[in-house]
Structures are given as structure tokens and as C-alpha cells.
Amino acid sequence: MAGMILNFVPLSGNNLAAEITGQIRHMLETGSLNRGDKLPSTRVLARDLDVARGTVVAALDTLIAEGFLVTRRGSGTYVSEACIPVAPQTAIRKQTPSWLFSIEPDLDQGAAGALNFQVCRPSLVAFPQNAWRRAAADAASRLPSADYGDPQGELELRIAIAAYLCRGRGLDVNADEIIITNGAVQAMHIISRLYLDRDSAVAFEDPGYPLARQTFGMTGASILPIPIDEDGLRVDQLPGDAKRVKFVYVTPSHQFPTGERLSLSRRQELLEWATQNDVLILEDDYDGEFRYDVAPLPPLAAMSTNGFVVYFGTFSKTMFPSLRIGFAVGPKQLIKEMAACRAVSDYQTNSLTQLALTSFIENGEFEKHVHRMRRLYAKKRKRLREVMNETNLAGDLTGTDSGLNALIRLRTDISATQISLRSRLRGIEVTPISRFAKGASVQDNALVLGYGALSEDEIEHGVSTLAAVIDEAI
């Protein structure tokens, strides 16, 4: 029996497999594909879509892993009987742009009710609710202006952040070198609009942070995956001819997702490479506040003297994600251009949250909270290590010098994706490192565990279960 004919929107090119996955998901949601339907063969799909067969196979594998599709040996690929049908949507008249289908979810949400080692999620159990309520009430007590505010952000918040960066990160900057954005990702989105197009490229850590990679990729720019090792980004693997490269994106404090720190010598090499090649370094310091037993290393932005670094910070981990406050630090003229660009997208970050955060920082509540959380996360990390030892989990814990995520390296012959799928059946969500990888150099033999939002009991239960799953798989 031949598979049915599928109507694909023409692919646009940046991430073909993800576009195919997205379009098939869309067909399932809108009812153009239904339970039990047989898909065309990968050969036919590859021909119709004019892509390599391997691309189609990769796309279908994702949907199989997600449970949307099933293969029947010798017969082909079918829509799973377990696939939940969604009510057909109102038809939309304009053709959906194909790049929209290639948008991946930022980080996997995991099954509802599962014990989820989700990455980059803070704990809110010790959040100073009363102090935050007072700060919000303070902010709302000010008479609002009839005018828009500064697209660069409230001056008093920029001053408070500059002072905090000096105390906390050794970064000596002025308020006019800072722009406040709705999370760091908006700052990356703005700088992408300024400098990227189809002809440019971004050197990007591999594995790396999916949301940043997509933000750059959506401009049409190519993403060059650069391998990392225990010292962070392999600077020696950056391209020799970097004419097209506009940015090199790095997470030096705590590489996402491996957790390695970029060593001091690598930092120097990277700054030299960027200067020589006229490339801007985008330094994403997404969780550098939570550093444990190690001495701090200076941010690249503090080491650079020539304006080749833009530093991104966020309050998503130190406060909470839906606060939507982040910032970028860079040369004054660049920040001014980013503010001009901002003024024609959403004008400014709302004043209520900016003023509430300013008051929260100025009252000392913010740093008190960060210190408290650092101790709490250090305890969780300790418990994670203990349980791994107690259960003889067959893997090595790394990447724990800072942040809210850790890495468990498995033996090289074990598939982390398989372990992740088996853990899911036991109610535990962990992410295989391949979820964050693009290039061929990343081996699928490590699991990423976000432990920030879990209690010590949950960590104990989760890691014990994981240890058992790994033992069964060996």
C-alpha cells in the first residue's frame, strides 16, 4: 500500500529536517494527517521535497521519538494510533511561511506530571514574596508618564545594574553602555536584526543553546557549529577565513549545556581571534551568578579593551523567567543603535517591572536572594553528587562549577537518547546532549540535568531511578 500524498509548503533552507518535522506536526494538528495514516516512503518524500534522504529520515526519527509516528517492520511509517487528534483549525488564508515550521520549542517541557530535570529553571521556594510585593507596589505608586519611556531602558535601572555588575562580575560599565530588554534573547534578536542577513554567518558553540541559535538562524545567517572540550570553545576550530562571520556566540561562565568554563588562556585566544577577524563576541552569561567552589574568571567583556564584546545578562535565573528582564552591555554607539532598532519593534520594556526591579535591587533584596539561592543550589548539587555515588550511577558528573545544570557523561557506547526515552517511561525527564547539538562532532553519550527547581528528595528519587535505568540498559 502506498502512502498518502502530503502537501508540503516549499522548504526555505536553514534547517530542513526541522522544517519537515514541523510541517508534519502541523498536518497532524490540522487533521490533514490522521491516526493510522501511512506516510510515503522516505525515498518518495526525499524526491518530492528535493532533499537528501538522510534529512527525511532524521525528520521522521524525531517524530517517532516523540510518539507521533510508528514504524512497522517491512511495512513503513504510520501515524501512531496513540496520536491525539486535535480539532481542525479555522483555515488561514495566507500561506504559512515555511521558516515558521522550523521553530523548535526552546527547551523541552517534558510530560505533565513527570519529575523533570529541566534545564535553566530556578527554584522559587525561597523567593522573597513580601519584598517583591513591596517593590511592585512602590513601582506602581509613581504617577505614570503620558510619554513613552527610554527605549534603552529606565536610567535608574541601568545605573543599578551597572553597580551590580561592578560588584558581582567585576565589569566596570556606565549606564549608557547598557540596554534593558525583555530577556537576553530580545537583545540577541535586536543585534541580529542590525547585523545579520543571508550572507553572514555566526560561529556557535556545539552543543549550544537552541533559542539563541534559532534567533540568529531566523535572519537567514548560516550557523557554524564549533566544537567544545573541557576548556570550553575550541578556539582553534574557528574558521581561518572569517569574512562572513559577524558573531561568535559563547557561554564562558558555564557552557550551555556541558557546564564547562572557558579557560583563561582560551579567553585570551578568543579575544585575539575576534580582534584579528573583526568579529563581535556575544558573551551570554545566563547563570554566572551561581558559582560554587571555584575562583571567578573575568568576563570577556571585562578583559576586552576594544569593544569587541557584547555581554548579555538575564534576571530569568536569579529572579524568575516570566519577569522578562535582561540586558546587553556594549560600546555606547552600538547600544544606541540597538535602542533605535528597539523603538520600531516594541518601543521599550514596560516601566512597572523595570521600576519594581530597580527598587528590589536598591533595597539589597536582590543580592540577598542571589546569595541565599547560591547556598541552596550548592546543597542540591551536593545531594546530586551523593546520590550518584550511593546508587553507583554508571556515569561521571561534570559541569558543576556553577549554574543550575549538570552533565552526566555515560560510557561512550550508551545512547543518551535511549536512556532519556526509557527514563520517561519511568516518569523521569532528562535531556540527551544531542538535543542541543547540530554538528557531527557531538557524541550522544551524556545527559543534561537541570537540578535548580527540584527539591533534594526529588533529586534523590530522580537520580536513583536514572541509575536503575542505566543499569538495565548496559
Add this chain to the structure above:
Amino acid sequence: MAGMILNFVPLSGNNLAAEITGQIRHMLETGSLNRGDKLPSTRVLARDLDVARGTVVAALDTLIAEGFLVTRRGSGTYVSEACIPVAPQTAIRKQTPSWLFSIEPDLDQGAAGALNFQVCRPSLVAFPQNAWRRAAADAASRLPSADYGDPQGELELRIAIAAYLCRGRGLDVNADEIIITNGAVQAMHIISRLYLDRDSAVAFEDPGYPLARQTFGMTGASILPIPIDEDGLRVDQLPGDAKRVKFVYVTPSHQFPTGERLSLSRRQELLEWATQNDVLILEDDYDGEFRYDVAPLPPLAAMSTNGFVVYFGTFSKTMFPSLRIGFAVGPKQLIKEMAACRAVSDYQTNSLTQLALTSFIENGEFEKHVHRMRRLYAKKRKRLREVMNETNLAGDLTGTDSGLNALIRLRTDISATQISLRSRLRGIEVTPISRFAKGASVQDNALVLGYGALSEDEIEHGVSTLAAVIDEAI
């Protein structure tokens, strides 16, 4: 004496005169042009920039009107001696993209200290500060989530807005047909990213709202200026062959900036045209809450049965601009796509403001405030009309059925730009209609007055002065 050589960044094409203006402003700011410098002749500039001489003349005229440049008869154009030099900026290594120079300020800020009839500014004197503080404290009392929120917006706010739209605007929509954004402009920015590119076009009211026009124009799409008359958009002037046209942008409740309402028959014609030509109508209802002695007309979104309308609303005028909350209403599938696109730009609107606004609406405070302000604005409008009569101001007041702006139509032989410049010398800021125009069909013989944020005394003083200025000019 020949003028100096100016180094322009190559022009990118969408609005050449504005790009030239912007680049020269930039040269003044960065010190590559200084007080007293002589500019090259318009002929030389036109040749070097490869543009029509008229384009250069238009660019220089803007800078002359702004006071940056002066002409000396028979000698040429010079940087004004009154031009305030700015300290040179740190050099930025990457070349500034040329489209950045074409960004115009949203609406003119006017000179500091002037009595400013700025458009679209609400009054905050009667803002219910205590109720707003309670709403913000309520919102901050909820324990924040460790997860991001819904990129489409908090469900409870969407439900509150749906109920309000039904009560206040006769628009019957579900929460899943609404997306919450950082002001309506962000919703326009997102829908532009979905559907516009260099090959598309947007039919746009002329004169019209500059920020929306720029938001669409920044994608590279062409803007087709469509004239308006006393019944609003001239639907008969829309292109017959509309293949490239993706959107038609209209402000039916209160045309920006003339204040006319789109008549019922025009509304029907527009809906027919859009359906026939497969064009999406973008209905910007930026101040429709403030309607005075006239019966309401249904929004296009309420008249349409086929999903050809996306409706944009904002809380910038009913609350205050730096709240940064707006929304779009459209077919469910389109709204879902906008949310997917949002998730890779700034993820979501911050939860604090969303929840505070929800509580403010649900407690009835929002509608109480809107009703109070409607009465207040009606009084100001009445005072405006009285003072015009008392001072025998030589012009006709129109566009006052709703909103916070009014139009004064002058005799056809009077230049509104001249009146505006002369008023500025007397400390009164009013905007000539040409500031909002792109096409040749708009005559520069009307002034736009925003009266919302001014007191009755200020309106009296401002209009009397304006009347005197007009009398002197006649």
C-alpha cells in the same frame, strides 16, 4: 568654495530622503560635520549618492526646518552655527546598517519646556493610583513560576480582554483568538515578520501613523500611500491588481491623524475589496474607546465573517504608554503562528504587568477609569472648540468625534509647516499634517493637535497663541 566631501553609507532603498537626513544627523552627532561646514551642492550630492536631485533637496529641507542646516542665498547650504556639537562617540567596528538611518522618531517630542499639543498622549491627572498600586501588589503576591509563561499571553488576561471587547466594542471573540503583546506595535512587527518581504506591499493610509508605516517598511516591503477623505480611506484608490499587497492598514474609528471615521459603506467596500484580493485588513483601533457625541460603528473585525481582519488594540491611551500592553485579535491559527514567532524574539509579555492589568480590569477599575477619562476629554475638546471661536482662529476644527487628537484645517494657501515653526518660536508645539504624509496627495494645510494630556488652561493659552500666529501669517 566647494563643500566638503561627505562619506555616506550606501543607501538601501526604502526611504531615500529619510536615510540621507538620518546619515547627515549622524555626521553632526559624531562630529564628522561641524558648525559652519559647507555642504556639497545638491547636484553633487545627488550624483554621489545616485539619487534624484529632488530627493536630496527634500532631505536637506527637513534638516533646514529642524534648524541643523541653513542656506545662504547664492552661496549654498551650511551647518547652522546654532547647531549644538555633540561629543564624538566611541567608534563602532561594524558598519552601521543603512536602514537604521531611515528610522524616524515615532512622534516629535518637541522642544523641552514648550506647551506641546503632542498627539496620542493621555492625561494621567485622574489616574486611579491607589487602585493600580493594589493591582500591582496583587499580581506580585502570586508565587512566580519557574517556567516561562504562554507566549500568547496569560489566559486570564485574554479572557478579561475578550469580555471587555464584547462589552465595549461589540466584538465577540474567544481567548484563543487573542495574543497579548508589548503594545500593538509589537503585534504589527510580528505579523510583518510572518508575511512581508521585499517582494510584498502594504496599502497604507496617507497621511498615516509613522510608527506602523516604519514597522512594515523595515521588512523591505513597499508602502503604497492611499489617500483619505472625510469618509476615511479612499477604497476606490486601492490598487486593482493587488497581487503583491499583503496588508491594508486602516484606523477606522479615528483616522490617524485626521480624525475622520471610516463610513459604514466604506467599511463594506473595504471588506469586499480585501476578500476579492486576498489581502488581510489590519484594523488599528488605537483610541476608539474615547467616542463622544456619535453612535458607534462596528469594528471591521466584527463585520467580517471570513477572517480577513486582524484587529489591534492598546492600553497606551486608556492606561499609559509605558505599560506596554497591546493585543491582536485574529483567526486562531494566525494567532498561534504569531505566538510561535514571538517565542523566538522575546518569549512573552512579562507576567507582572499582565496580572496587574487583569486584576485592574476584573475589579472594574479599568472601565471606571475609561468612563471618567471620556468625560474629561470631552470637556477638553469643548474648551478647544470654545477658544477657537473666542479667538476667531482662522481654521476649521475637524476629527473630534473621538480620540485625543483634533485637526485644524487652515486656508489652502497657508503652509502648516510655516505655522508650526512660527508657533515653536512662541513656545507652542503643533504638528503639520505633512509630518505624517508620504504621497503627493496630502496638502500641507492642516495642523494636528493632541489635547488629551493638556489642561483646559493650557489649551486656552496654546490655541490663543496659535490664533495669533496664524493671523500674523495671513
